[in-house]
Structure formats: structure tokens, C-alpha cells
Amino acid sequence: MFLSMNWISDFVDFSGLDKLELIRRFSLSTAEVENEIFFKGADLSGVVVAEIKSVENHPDSKKLHLLKVDAGGDELIDVVCGAPNVRVGMKTAFAKVGAKLGEITIAPRELAGFTSFGMCCGEAEIGISDDNSGIMEITDDVPNGTDLKEIYQIDDIVFEVDNKSLTNRPDLWGHYGIAREFAALTGRPLKPLDTADLDAYSELQKLDMKIEDPLCQRYSCLAVENITRSVSPVNMRIRLYYCGMRAINFLADLTNYLMLEMGQPMHAFDSRKVGAIRIKRFDEPFKFKTLDGVERNIDENTLMICNGDTPVAIAGIMGGLDSEIVEDTTTLTLESATFDAASIRKSTVRLAHRTDASMRYEKSLDPEMTVPAIARFLFLLSKYDGGVRVVSSLTDEYAFKYDVVELRFDKAFVDRYTGIEIDNDTIINTLTGLGFKASVSDDTFDVVVPSWRATKDVTMKADIIEEITRIYGYDNFAVNTTRSPLYPVRAEVVKSNEDKIKDILVKRFGLHEVHSYVWAYYDEQKALGIPVEDNIKLANATNPNIETIRRSMIPTQLCQVKTNTGYAPDFGIFEVGRVVTGMDENNLCVEKKNLAITLFSKTKSVREIYFELRDMLAVIADDLKHKPLDFAPAAAEHAYEHPVNLNTVILDGNEIGKIGIVHPTVGKKIDKKAAIVFAEIDMQAFAQVQNASIVYEEPSKYPPMDYDISVIVPSGVFYKDLRECWKNEGRGILRKTGIVDTYDTEHFHSITIRFEFSSNERTLSSAEVQEIMDKVISNLKSIKVEMRGNGER
């Protein structure tokens, strides 16, 4: 919304004050002012009122005329002019030699063989409207040679307030409300609005009007006739133009002017079309043509202004074409009303049509304003068009009244909220300046909220704090830390696990952390042959590509791997992100926080990177929980899973995720030659596993003894089966086992296992070690694991 400092100055005396500084304070105390401030008229000088004394056609040009104008000097001035509307006796705006219009400085100029000593100007050239159809017509009775700026408010400072920052302030949608803020900020009085006395017409007949729907809060109207003026006064037109509106005709301009001044939208009907005003909704949908000529679909929820049963306007949004003021209108009915804000907002959304009026109604306008708005309207109407007659009494139905908001609070409340000392006088003066009734006794304040703030904005004590502090100025606040007692802060396990896992993957394994979207990537997955699995969908997605929430992060990561195949021959990515795996018994989403890792390699075998990935998970489990991982074969369920080597990852007996190889069909679409493996871990399940504490073992002072055996492992037997063979045989001296060599031929798979024995009490004897090993070897034999050769390595 654009605001004119001239207009605001009608209501507050700014003399002696820096207006730019005031605007800055307004921005810090009330609502955000856009950075660009417009200095209207600053680049205009030397333009005066001049009368055209003679008009001659140019001998060689059809468009040009040769004029003699009286610009108040001793002699008439020769001017060459191309405007079509020149005529003798017309007064216009004249830029004398030396005048400045923006970048242009007027100088004597040759035009088709004649010299022009100045320029007659159109309104667009002066910057007071967008009318460039001809030169300006000045009808006001002013002497020739008068500087235009002396008679018209061309010089002005205009600033723009972001509409969004006024969402909660219905009172700031007009200059008068803005002026009230400036009054409070400067401590100067706010002048009352000049209004007509409506009581003078109370003897006249009332209009036939009835509110038939609770969505209309108040409806006030008045009929007037004999409006003869058609063009608005120049100053009014300038203000409208500076505030972003076009002048149309006097009546339309005046309703707009009033809306910009008081924030109250008004509408004028042709009285012939509104003999019986009814405000109501219709049971059936229908079509309705608004005054912009557009036919709109009206449904049963949209409040309408009607003449009897005939709709004439969409309440609070726009009038109808058929009830508009036309040339032969003699009597018009002025509407000034308030409606339910939510209803207007919803209608606006349904109609996809937002107007200056509806924008204001959506904010919950003050119903107390409807009658003063009519009184102000009538005052201005009569001021500029003396012959106007009022032909009805004020007709007003006030169906919904807001409660008067009265608040009581004490000084301690203010002190506690602000943390600084603001004295009682400052509090009272601030609130009074903003139109609140405020009194204090014994540090207890009693405040009555003015009607224009009580529709939704100020309803409780905390709202008063805002009023006091914003006018006080946040720049003036002392900045203090708190005095709260200290308590230990415990880290959230999921969060600290997540942080450590990221460190391990980045620092030790060189993976790259990525982010992705929570929905399945239709197009990208389709290209890889990974169908989007059915899952809960967004109800209002604008793009089908982002409709379904993902069940797993692996398809997402494969899509991201695809985009990175040219990045490096080997890389790994990971993310801690979210998936929805289904719905619970209350039809709520089961959301999981998962860790997903994908490794890609063109230089290593799939076996190598599969084990790299396995080791990453094992290191994570060992670092964070000091517990070993276990694995169990899983059946492939998804298009991207290779059926072989898919395993459930088990920690402490809990399934926490999956590790696997990418299905070759999908893999080949990503890269024909690369090996790709993935893992996905449920972070909550992982976090829930208790971490084992570190049990320190004193290093032995006695010599250790190693014992290696090479065994042939038949297919179907896993190392964890082997481990069972010595798990209970160690007798407290088997400290460690591990694979030191593997040897594969076409016929068998062989490994060499090293057993490390040591004791903290004594030097071990070969016999006792041999005894253990004999038992281990016999256990191994029982599961068909035979020694290779004669115990040779």
C-alpha cells in the first residue's frame, strides 16, 4: 500500500520534524516500509498556469499548432504544440524556458520551422496521472503565471508499506489510521475528521434495507441525488494516483478516496436498481456479471447484496454490472458495510478475485466505522459538489457488535515482559496516543481497547505489551541476559548418534552427505526402472512428480547416484532423512528417520564395495554401541534389490536395516560397468540399542601364543557358524580370532584363522593350547569344516 505524507499531514502536524526520520520510525514501530521512498514532484520545476490566447494551424503539419500563451508575463509566448485538445481560452500547465521535467530542461526549440519558447504539458508529463491524451485542462480559477506547485500538492513524499505486514491491523488500511500511528510516535494530537452531520436528515424516509444473513455484521446506507460534478478535484486525483489508483470519475474517485483515507470500502448503486436491499446467500449456485464485465460463478456460500431476490453485488468484493451508476442515474445509494472476514476471504479464494475492498474486509474491519465513513463521504461530496441533496435518512442495521475489550494489568506485568523500566506516564501517554482509554492507580492499569483495534488485534494483556514497547522503540531497549538457574543438558540419543555417524562416514570413509526430497521421484525412478511404490500421497501437490511420499530412501539415492556417475569413478553418498513406511491404527503416518548409504565403483568389484559397506556399518555399531553386527539373509521385495546377498542388519537382536546389492536391471541403467551397493538403517531402532561400556583388559606380561589353522569352508556354512565352534572353548585364554588368509580354488573356499592365546597369570603351555585347539577342530569337523592339508599354512 502506498501512503502519501501530504495526506497523513492533513491529520497530524509535522512541522519542525524530519519526515524521512518519521517514516523510518514508523517502519521500526508499526509496519515494514519498503526501501524505495518516492519524492514526488522533486524533479519538476518551472511549470506554471498559462492561458492559450490564440491557436493557429501549422502551415506544414496537420498535428502541430502555433499558440500564443499568457504565462503571467508582460508578453505572450510563442509555443508550438502537438496536443489535439488545444483551444483558445483554455488554461493549461506550461513549462517555461528553464523549467525542469525529470531529466529534461526546457529550452527554446525549433519545431518544423517555428521556435517554441516552452511546452504545454499533459498530466503524465508532470507526473500527476497517466493521462497523456492531451495537455492538462486547468479549470480552477487561478491567475496566469502561478506556479503549479502553489495550487496543487505535487510535491509529496510517498512510501510503500508491505501489505503482509498489515495483516493483523485492520485499522491501518487507510491514511487516517496510519496518521494515528504517526501521532503516537511524535506525541502530537490526531486531528478529527471533518464530517457531515447525518442527524440533520433523520426526518427523511429510511431506505428499504434488511440483513438476512449473519455474515453481514453491519449495513449502513444513504441515498443522495443531484450530483453534477464529473471530474475530481486535481489534488484528489493526484493523491489517488500517487497511491496507485487511477482517477475514473468524481463519484468512483470519491469512494476510492474514502477507502484510502479511512480504510472503509464503499459502493454506490443506482437507486433505481436497489429499491429493496437484502443481504443474503442463495441456495443454488448461479452466474453473476460484475462491473468489470466478467461473468462469475457464485455458489451457496457467497454472501450477496440483492434488490429483493435479484443479486446486485458480491458482498465486500465487487458490485454488479447491472446496478452500476450510469449516465442517466439521478439518485444513488451509498453502501458502507462490514462483513464476516473469514467469509469474504473464502469467497475471494473461490472466485479467485481479490479486490482492494475484499483485501480490507479480510482483515476484520471495525463495524463502528461504517457511519462515520458515510458522514465523511457526504462532507467531501458536498464540499466539491455544492448542489448535492440527501434524499433518505441514514439507514443502519447493526447486527453484530464486537465486545468491548477491557484489560487490567499491573506495572509488574509490564516489567516482567519487557525486562526494562518503562514509567507509568510513558505507558499511559502511549496508549492514549493510540486511541486507548487508559488510567492507572497504584500501579494497576485499566485499559479500554478502541473499537478499531478490538476486532481481533488487541484482545489480551500481551497485546498491550506490544503497543507499549513498539512505540517505546526496541532500539531503546537495554539488552540483558537471563538469570535462570543452570541444569545439565542431556544430548538426545538419536541426534548424537546421527552426528557421530556423519563424522565416521565423512572422516573415516570419505563419503559425501547429500539431501533429497521426501517424496518419490517419479520421472527419475521411471528412467531407472524403479516403480514408485504405493504410499500415502500429497493431497495438494501441484506437480505429479512429487506426489507420493517415499517408503525408502534407496530409490532416491539411486537417482542421485545416476546424476553423479560422471563425478568420479568411485564415490559414496549418504543421507539421514525421512520415509513413511505405512499407516498406524489411527491412520497416521508411520514416519522413520533413516540413514541411507550408497556406494558406486567402476574400479572395484561388487564384492569389495559390498564388504566396504559392511565394514562401515560394523564400525558405526562398534564405535557407538561397542556391539557387533549380525546379518540374516533377506528376500528381495523391491525392484532395486539384487535377490542375492540381500541381508537384514541385526544389532543386539533387533533388526535395524538392510544391506544389499543393486539389481542388475537397475544397475545397468545407472551405469553399465559400475558396481553399486546400498544400505538403509532405521535411526530410531539403532538409537534404542543400549551401548555397552568399554571393559578394559590389562595387557598380558606373559608371551602370547598364536595358533593358525586353515580350513575348507563348504558352501552354505558362514563364518558365524564357525565362530560357534570356539565360542565356548576359550577357557579364558583365547583372546582373539581373525582371518589372516583366504585361498579359493575352483573346488573349494579356504580360510586361515589365527587364534591368539594369552594369560595375565602365567606363561601358557603348548599342551593346554593344543587341547583347546583339538576341541575346536573337532567341533569344526562336526559341521563339515575340514582342515586343509596337515595344519599347514
Add this chain to the structure above:
Amino acid sequence: MDNKIDILREEIKQRLSEVTDLSQLDSLRVAYLGKKGSVTALLKSMKELSNEEKKQFGAEVNKLKAEAAKRVEEKVAELNALAIEAEINSMPRFDITTPADLTRGSYHPITLVSRQCESIFRSMGFTVEDYPEVVTDYECFESVNIPKHHPARDMQDTYYLENGQLLKSQTSAAQNAILKKYGAALKENGVPIKAIFPGRCFRNEATDASHENTFFQMEGMMVDKDISISNLIYFMKTMLSEVFQRDVKVRLRPGFFPFVEPGFELDINCEICGGKGCSSCKHSGWLELCPCGMIHPNVLREGGIDPDEYTGFAFGLGLTRLAMMKYKVKDIRDLNSGNLKSLDQFTDDDE
């Protein structure tokens, strides 16, 4: 006899001078000083001599023996020194100025910025919370004072799910749960609620270089007796000064957010121009950074906290915005692209 000793002495001296490595030296040592060596043989040849002669000759031989042993020792040292020198001379001069191999992993820039903020707040006694992305209407709106049909729901176009749940449009969706989680400790033991919550948010809007439908915010809140606007300014200023590693000037303006009253827009003085005005701050010298305010009494009440007894502040910091400002990322879409050419640059940041 003396002659023999002198000959042998000369011979040893001669032979030793010819030795070039340790193994030659060792065989020489054995040849002269070993049990069957020439020097030992001299002693054995003493049998025929008289006692007086034996005594004299023996002393001479022992002298020779000691002399020879010393010569061998010296030779060993000489050869060792030569070997070390040879090793030193054989060491090539490496080109340490070749490019280092910096191959390693990387963090997402949001992680780096978030961690930085987390550590600042942890150091001031705040907990770091975790919260889902799919939330209910109650969590995201109702519980934070945004009733149905409130215009604030218009301001943020929310992604709704088929079951009526939604993807949280703001981290404020966690406020109610945080109040309930720590409310008992506040009321029973006077432990102030101090929590931050970094999380992903979603808005149903078209994406371009500066708009994303998926982005990160960090919510922060503190509730205790007598928490004031003055405290809020302190915490915001302190946190932002830490984040930007400079004495940040902050400015509050009234801002309308349903979950706070009073609500503020917080600006910081523009880092790029130092507040003089430049294109980044639209020539105002200030950058709008973070909505904040005193927690609305309805929000406290809904979280089970009596607003007459307790007050608090809350803020919502745009982590994505912060990361973009900090690392001068121009296109917001790079962050969710998974493109390693962009992302692998964020190896770590220890600010």
C-alpha cells in the same frame, strides 16, 4: 720374536686399511683375533721361551691384541659412518610442493551451519531436539495459535497429505511437544525450558533459484519465570554474533506471527556493506533474518504452561538462508540436488 709381532702389526694395519665392508672386516677380525687367529697363534708359540721372555713377549702380544681390537672398532665406526653417509646421499629430494591429495568426504552445508548453531546454543544450556517431518494439523497450526481459517494459513501454502496430516510448514510445529516434554521439570523443579530444534520444512510453492519447497529452519525457545523482550534481544544478538563471528547489530521491528505476542522481524546489519547500503540489502543496510517474539499466551497454555506464571521467547532461524548467506550459494536448488560437484566442497568448517 719381537719381529714377528711387528710384522703382524704391520700386516693387520695394512689389511684393515683395505677393508671396505663389515663382512670383510668380520672375517679379518676372526682371522687375527679369533681363537685360531694369528694373534692367538703367537701366544701359543711362546712355549719355548723362558719365563722372563714369556712375560715380556706376552705383554707385547696382548698390547698388539688390544691395538688390533681397537683398530677393528675404529674401522667399524668408520664403515658405519660411511654407510649412513651413503644412505643420506642416496635419499632423493622430494617435491613437497606437488598438490596434496585431499580426497575425503563432505558434509552437507546445512549440517555444517546447523552444527555451528547447535554448538552455540548447547554452550548456553539449550537442548537440541529432533522432530518428525509429517505432523498433524494440531501440531503445526492449532497448538501454536493458528486456528482454522486464520489468514496465517494462507501465508504459507502447506502440503497436506491424504489422511489430513501435513508436511510441517514451520519448525514451530515442534513447540507444543517441547513445552509438554519439559513442562513438568519446569513446574516441579524450576528447570527452565531451553530448546532448539533444527528441522526440514515444506511449502507448496514453485521452485526457482531463490525458492524451495523443502528447506531447513531452526526453532528456538526459552521459557521460565520472567523471560523478557530484553532477554530475547540478548540471545538473538549473542547467537548471531557467534554465527557471523562479528559484533552483529540487531534491529527488531513489529512482525505479525500468530504464535508470538509481541512478534518481531529481526534484522541484522548487512555484512557485505557493513550497514552502508548495497544491492544485497536493497540499500537499506539491514538484512531481514529471523522472525521471533514472546511466546503467545495461548501457545503456552496449550502446552500446559500457565502464561500468568511463565513467559518465554521463541525464534525461527532460516538455516537454509543462513547457509546460503554464509557460503554464498546462489541457487537454493543446489542444496537438494545431490550434485557432488557442488556438495563435495563442504568438507568441514570449524568456525
